[in-house]
Each structure stands twice: as C-alpha cells, then as structure tokens.
Amino acid sequence: MINELVIVSGKGGTGKTSLTAAFSALAKGTVLCDADVDAADMHLLMQPKICQTTDFMGGGQACVDPQVCTQCGTCRDVCRFGAIDETFTVQPILCEGCGVCVDMCPEKAIGFEPQKCGEWYLSDCKYGPMVHARLGIAEENSGKLVSLVRKEARNLAEQKGYGLILTDGPPGIGCPVIASLSGATALLIVVEPTVSGIHDMLRVAELASHFKLPGMLCINKFDLNPEMSDKIADIGQKHNMPVVGRIPFDSSFVQAMVAGQNIFEYQPESQLSKTIQKIWTQIIGSPAMNSMGVLDLQSTIR
Amino acid sequence: MIISVASGKGGTGKTTVATNMALAVEHDLTLLDCDVEEPNAHLFLQPAMTEKIQVExxxxxxxxxxxxxxxxxxxxxxxxxxxxxxxxxxxxxxxxxxxxxxxxxxxxxxxxxxxxxLGEIESGRRDHIFFSHGRMRIGEAMAPPLIKKVRSMAVSDAPVIIDAPPGTSCPVIAATYGVDFVLLVTEPTPFGLHDLQLAVEAVKLLGIPSGLVINRSDLGTDDVKEYARSEGIPVLMEIPFDRKIAEAYSHGKTMVEELPEWAGKFQNLYTQIERLVQAGGGMQ
Missing domain, CATH: 3.30.70.20 (Alpha-Beta Plaits)
Structure with a gap:
C-alpha cells in the first residue's frame, strides 16, 4: 500500500517546503512530489538532476485569422470574457479557452490550437526520486498539472515498490489545493500562531473534512505567540486534528535555505533538528498514516 | 489609481503592506481583499461590515x-x-x-x-477606508469569477488598493489585470527571490509598472536587491525583521497602530507609488 502525506497550510509562507524537505531527509523509500506548480520552490533545496522533461499541454486558445475574418462581430458578442478586442485580436490573458467563438464564427476564421502551459519533470535528488513541475506564467489549468504530477509520483512509487509519497502542497483552498489532496492518506497542516494563520488553517481544516481526510497540525514559530499556539491545539482537538509538533522561531531555517540545504544537512546536531525528527516520528506513528494499524518505524525512518 | 499588492510566494507580507498603507493614507480610499481563498485583511483592519452578498x-x-x-x-x-x-x-x-x-x-x-x-462578498467601512472582500465557498475550485466581482465593488473615484492572492496563475491575473501599479512584496531568501522572478515575469506580461517592498529584509541575502537593480525595479521600502512586528501581527495588530513610527513610512510608500504612476511608471 502506498501512503501519501500532503503538506498544506492555507496561508502561504508558513514553512511547508522547508519542513517537507527536512522530512524527506528522514523518510526512506519515498517519492517526493512538489505540487505547488504555480510557485515551486522545493528544487532550490533538493538540487534535483532532471531525468525527463515533458511538456504540459493545456486546452486550446482562440486565434483569429485576419485573412478570413470579416469583422462581423459575432465572436465579440458571444465571448463572455471580453477576450476579443475592437481589432478582432484575442487577448491570450483574458481567453478562457471555451472555444465558443471558434464554433460560432460564420467564417470559421478562428483557430483553436492547444497551448503548452508548462512542463513537468522526473528527477533524481539526494534522497530519491522527485516529481515536480513548472506552470507557465499567467497560465490556467494548475489543478490539472497538480493531478498529473501526483499521478506520476504514484506511478513511480509503484514501480520502485516505495511505500510513501511526500507531497508539498500549494497555498490556499482553491483549484490546485483540491487537486493536491483528493485521494491522499493524510494532511499535515503547517500553521503559524497568528490571527491570519488560525483563520486560514480553519478553512483548510474544513476543506479536509469536506473531502473526509484525516489531518494533523504542526505549529511553526509557536513561541511568537504561545497563547495562540494553545488555542490552535484546542481548535485542533475539536476538529480531531492532533498537534504533532511545535517548532520555535529559528532563523536557521532561512540560513539553511540560503545554503540550499535542509535543516538536517545544515545543522544535524541542533535542537531544531531533534525537534523535527520527533515530529516526523509522531507523523509516521499517527493513526492517520496507519489506517491498517500496522506500524513499522524501522522501514520508514532512516 | 489602482494599486495591486502581489507576490509570487505566499506569506511574504502582502496583507501587512496593503492594510498598513491603507491605514496610513489619510484620504478616502477603497481596500479590496482579492485573496478569496484565504482572505485575511479584515482580521487586521477590523472594518464594520454593513453588507453581504452571495456571488453566483x-x-x-x-x-x-x-x-x-x-x-x-x-x-x-x-x-x-x-x-x-x-x-x-x-x-x-x-x-x-x-x-x-x-x-x-x-x-x-x-x-x-x-x-x-461561488462564495460571498462582505463590505463595510473603517474610518476613511471602504473595504470589501470575497470569501470563496469551501470546496469551490474557481476563484477568478469571484475575484472579478470583488473588483467591481470599487464604485467611488477614490484610489483602490488590492490585496492579491499569491502565485502567478489565473487568480493573480484576475486581481492585477488592468491596474496602474503592482507593488511586489518579497523576502530576501532563495524562495522569495525565485517566486519574485516569476511574479515579475507576470507583471511584464501584463505591462504594468511595479515596485518592490522587501520584508524581513535582514533575514537573507542581497540577491533580491541585486535582481531588482538588474530589472530596474525600484525598492520602495524595506521592513527589517522585528520580533515586536511579528508579535503584533500574531495578535492581529497593525504596524501603524502599534509602532507609530511606521505611519510616516507607509505614507511615504504611497506617495512614491503615486509619483511613479504619474511619471508613467517605474518599470514597464
């Protein structure tokens, strides 16, 4: 059976990627998956060697052929996205890719070629295989690309006989987040003890229960507001989401990032490293990650 | 004038900059929180909400x-x-x-x-600020139509500040398309720089002038500044890491209220943007 832990946060910048990278140093037999395709950062800590690059094709984009166009105005009338300007030129940024103009044009003057909207990569990094992607700037279809990288990560885990996929999720609760958590084993929500951190965590927690996924909480920078951290633990209890760890504010995370390393490479003997190791033991041993009740710590911790 | 406060990376301080700038400027303006997936500005601004509409x-x-x-x-x-x-x-x-x-x-x-x-939009006021934000329904995937609706809430002639969602894909475009200026907020870390580069590409594609705020400016390297210089993007403000700022933020307090020395700095930030817009932009 392949387990997949997805690390999310609702609010951006709470430390998802730094933590995921640290966990990957501890987890043996794991496929790493960066599902934040919109602003992927994991590769900066992993220096992956890209083995395979594949284009990600999105839907079609309308393009008016001025040679054929009679400027009758039908396309501008039917387009609900205001994507065709007075000169009968399609604004790619506004085009939704619905193709209604293509079908309604009496002169058949509008083409609809599929567009490349990004790339995805199969790579080798220091701890094993990694699947990641890059969505083109200002592109749509981020949810589709997220589903694609997760599917490839699962294929890879099956091929290699690996039991765990670690997925670094995107911020928010919309399309790419929904795509990154459907069918996962469990979620780890990384939260900061701030009013906005709690607010955003609650929305992700609701999304998790909407999709019936078990969740765990990890409080980052807990010492910036210890009372708020206790409040998060209380809220977690109500939502049946245990707090698996509290990490103090520590600029070593930033320094490790500057060095292009995870915390275990940068400061293997530090208190911070020991704290994260304990958190990982908690996660691996949690009921959420062991629905069958089988616990084999040796096989999952280096 | 419409200013969109954006960043590639999440958690760099967009909401902090948008709310503090709105509070520091002492004339009428509209603040729109377009991060409909995770709207946070109201937690700091604490506006008195007077209207709620459902968006379909x-x-x-x-x-x-x-x-x-x-x-x-x-x-x-x-x-x-x-x-x-x-x-x-x-x-x-x-x-x-x-x-x-x-x-x-x-x-x-x-x-x-x-x-x-899709969700709902709430509107209200706090002093000189007319505020509106969208809240996407949990389980809903499509943010752009709701974001467009939030943007349509700006009805007066007063300047508009938009708190945009993170990233560079369709929700960000919906929150920055057609604005006069994009204020990019980043941190001087490798993640901050990488995601800033993506955001700058998006802004270039839209052809909108931009400027930069560097948050937690002393936690990292000078690479962001060097990049900004090479791209000709003016650095309009630097906010050093200060435990007092972080703790005030954690309680939902704004810098302008808790650390009054910042009021002038945020006013100055707004004035600089005004000048850049009038002069035809920082970076085109």
Whole structure:
C-alpha cells in the first residue's frame, strides 16, 4: 500500500517546503512530489538532476485569422470574457479557452490550437526520486498539472515498490489545493500562531473534512505567540486534528535555505533538528498514516 | 489609481503592506481583499461590515421536456461539463466555466442558466477606508469569477488598493489585470527571490509598472536587491525583521497602530507609488 502525506497550510509562507524537505531527509523509500506548480520552490533545496522533461499541454486558445475574418462581430458578442478586442485580436490573458467563438464564427476564421502551459519533470535528488513541475506564467489549468504530477509520483512509487509519497502542497483552498489532496492518506497542516494563520488553517481544516481526510497540525514559530499556539491545539482537538509538533522561531531555517540545504544537512546536531525528527516520528506513528494499524518505524525512518 | 499588492510566494507580507498603507493614507480610499481563498485583511483592519452578498456563476439547467438529445451542448463544451448518456443529459456544474456556449447551440431552447454559489462578498467601512472582500465557498475550485466581482465593488473615484492572492496563475491575473501599479512584496531568501522572478515575469506580461517592498529584509541575502537593480525595479521600502512586528501581527495588530513610527513610512510608500504612476511608471 502506498501512503501519501500532503503538506498544506492555507496561508502561504508558513514553512511547508522547508519542513517537507527536512522530512524527506528522514523518510526512506519515498517519492517526493512538489505540487505547488504555480510557485515551486522545493528544487532550490533538493538540487534535483532532471531525468525527463515533458511538456504540459493545456486546452486550446482562440486565434483569429485576419485573412478570413470579416469583422462581423459575432465572436465579440458571444465571448463572455471580453477576450476579443475592437481589432478582432484575442487577448491570450483574458481567453478562457471555451472555444465558443471558434464554433460560432460564420467564417470559421478562428483557430483553436492547444497551448503548452508548462512542463513537468522526473528527477533524481539526494534522497530519491522527485516529481515536480513548472506552470507557465499567467497560465490556467494548475489543478490539472497538480493531478498529473501526483499521478506520476504514484506511478513511480509503484514501480520502485516505495511505500510513501511526500507531497508539498500549494497555498490556499482553491483549484490546485483540491487537486493536491483528493485521494491522499493524510494532511499535515503547517500553521503559524497568528490571527491570519488560525483563520486560514480553519478553512483548510474544513476543506479536509469536506473531502473526509484525516489531518494533523504542526505549529511553526509557536513561541511568537504561545497563547495562540494553545488555542490552535484546542481548535485542533475539536476538529480531531492532533498537534504533532511545535517548532520555535529559528532563523536557521532561512540560513539553511540560503545554503540550499535542509535543516538536517545544515545543522544535524541542533535542537531544531531533534525537534523535527520527533515530529516526523509522531507523523509516521499517527493513526492517520496507519489506517491498517500496522506500524513499522524501522522501514520508514532512516 | 489602482494599486495591486502581489507576490509570487505566499506569506511574504502582502496583507501587512496593503492594510498598513491603507491605514496610513489619510484620504478616502477603497481596500479590496482579492485573496478569496484565504482572505485575511479584515482580521487586521477590523472594518464594520454593513453588507453581504452571495456571488453566483451561471451554469446550465436542461429542460428534459424540450431536449431532443442532439448532443450539440456536449459537443461545444470544452470543459466536459455536459455529457449525454442514453436518454439523459448530465451536467457537472463544478466543471462549468460559465461560457454560455451550450445555451447558444441548443436548437430546442432547452437550456436555461441557473446560479451556482461561488462564495460571498462582505463590505463595510473603517474610518476613511471602504473595504470589501470575497470569501470563496469551501470546496469551490474557481476563484477568478469571484475575484472579478470583488473588483467591481470599487464604485467611488477614490484610489483602490488590492490585496492579491499569491502565485502567478489565473487568480493573480484576475486581481492585477488592468491596474496602474503592482507593488511586489518579497523576502530576501532563495524562495522569495525565485517566486519574485516569476511574479515579475507576470507583471511584464501584463505591462504594468511595479515596485518592490522587501520584508524581513535582514533575514537573507542581497540577491533580491541585486535582481531588482538588474530589472530596474525600484525598492520602495524595506521592513527589517522585528520580533515586536511579528508579535503584533500574531495578535492581529497593525504596524501603524502599534509602532507609530511606521505611519510616516507607509505614507511615504504611497506617495512614491503615486509619483511613479504619474511619471508613467517605474518599470514597464
């Protein structure tokens, strides 16, 4: 059976990627998956060697052929996205890719070629295989690309006989987040003890229960507001989401990032490293990650 | 004048900059929180909300009495939101992009459009600020239509500050398209720099002038500044890491209220943007 832990946060910048990278140093037999395709950062800590690059094709984009166009105005009338300007030129940024103009044009003057909207990569990094992607700037279809990288990560885990996929999720609760958590084993929500951190965590927690996924909480920078951290633990209890760890504010995370390393490479003997190791033991041993009740710590911790 | 406060990376301080700048400027303005997935500005601004509206997007409804099972609707739909199975027409509202194509091609006039709830918009005031934000329904995937609706809430002639969502894909474009200035907020870390580069590419694509705020400016390297210089993007403000700022933020307090020395700095930030917009922009 392949387990997949997805690390999310609702609010951006709470430390998802730094933590995921640290966990990957501890987890043996794991496929790493960066599902934040919109602003992927994991590769900066992993220096992956890209083995395979594949284009990600999105839907079609309308393009008016001025040679054929009679400027009758039908396309501008039917387009609900205001994507065709007075000169009968399609604004790619506004085009939704619905193709209604293509079908309604009496002169058949509008083409609809599929567009490349990004790339995805199969790579080798220091701890094993990694699947990641890059969505083109200002592109749509981020949810589709997220589903694609997760599917490839699962294929890879099956091929290699690996039991765990670690997925670094995107911020928010919309399309790419929904795509990154459907069918996962469990979620780890990384939260900061701030009013906005709690607010955003609650929305992700609701999304998790909407999709019936078990969740765990990890409080980052807990010492910036210890009372708020206790409040998060209380809220977690109500939502049946245990707090698996509290990490103090520590600029070593930033320094490790500057060095292009995870915390275990940068400061293997530090208190911070020991704290994260304990958190990982908690996660691996949690009921959420062991629905069958089988616990084999040796096989999952280096 | 419309200023969009954006960043590639999340958690860099967009909301902090947008709310503090709005509070520091002492004339009428509109603040729109367009991060409809995770709206946070209200937590710091604490406006008195006076209005709430539900936002819907049109999706097809099929009248099976009229339907002749011609499949024209399924053929035009690029999003697989309508299929015909046997003698049934199945509609998947969550896949529908509300393009209206199916209603146009139905020869039997069997398709009407009904509303699907995307979320809600709340509006209110705090002193000189008119505030509006969208909250996307949990489980909803489509943010851009709700973001566009939030932007339409700016009705007066007063300047507008938009708190944009993170990233560089469609929600960000919906929150920055057609604005006069993009204020990018980043941190001077490798992640901050990498995601800033993506955001700058997006801003260039839109052809909007931009400027930069570097948050937690002493936690990292000088690479962000060097990059900004090479791209000709002016650094308009630096906010050093200060435990007092972080703790005030954690309680939902703004810098302008807790650390009054910042009020002038945020006013100055706004004035600099005004000048850049009048002069035709920092970076084009």
């Amino acid at each position: 997007t049109p999706v097809p409804h099929i009248d099976m009495e009229k339907c002749s099972l011609c499949r024209n609707c399924a053929a035009i739909c690029r999003f697989s939101a309508i299929t015909v199975v046997g003698k049934n027409v199945l509609v998947f509202p969550e896949l529908c992009h509300s393009c209206g194509g199916c209603t146009l091609v139905c020869p039997e006039d069997a398709i009407t459009e009904v509303g699907r709830v």
